[in-house]
Amino acid sequence: MVNLVHGDGAEIGRAALSHRELAAVHFTGFTATFRHVWHTVGTVGTNIDSHRDFPRLVGETGGKDHPSADAEALAVACVRGAYEYQGQRCAAP
Numbered sequence: 001m002v003n004l005v006h007g008d009g010a011e012i013g014r015a016a017l018s019h020r021e022l023a024a025v026h027f028t029g030f031t032a033t034f035r036h037v038w039h040t041v042g043t044v045g046t047n048i049d050s051h052r053d054f055p056r057l058v059g060e061t062g063g064k065d066h067p068s069a070d071a072e073a074l075a076v077a078c079v080r081g082a083y084e085y086q087g088q089r090c091a092a093p
Contacts, residue, residue, distance in 0.1 A: 009033065017041050024056040034059035 005012050016022060017040045025041065027034050041055050042048035 013037070013040065018050065020050065020052050022051055022055045023053065024058070026058045028060045031061040034061045 005016065013036075017025070017037060022041070025037060027037055037059070038057060041057060042050065048054065
């Protein structure tokens with residue numbers, strides 16, 4: 001089963017990441033948040049025994065939240081991303 005869950009991250013995370021039946025997480029977002037997911041699920045060994053199997057974690061992070069990000073280049077990319085390809089790109093902001 002695949003679920004796409006929208007809502008308050010902290011509230012959803014508490015319920016989903018600790019659930020025994022959690023099989024996988026595919027996360028896109030801030031690096032610090034994915035680090036929290038990684039530690040909460042227990043891939044570092046602390047909580048792994050609470051899951052039925054070994055949950056698979058995939059994280060696409062960084063870039064826009066990095067201190068070295070070029071704000072002007074990001075603004076241009078956001079405008080271009082909003083209007084090029086009529087929004088048919090997974091990378092569209």
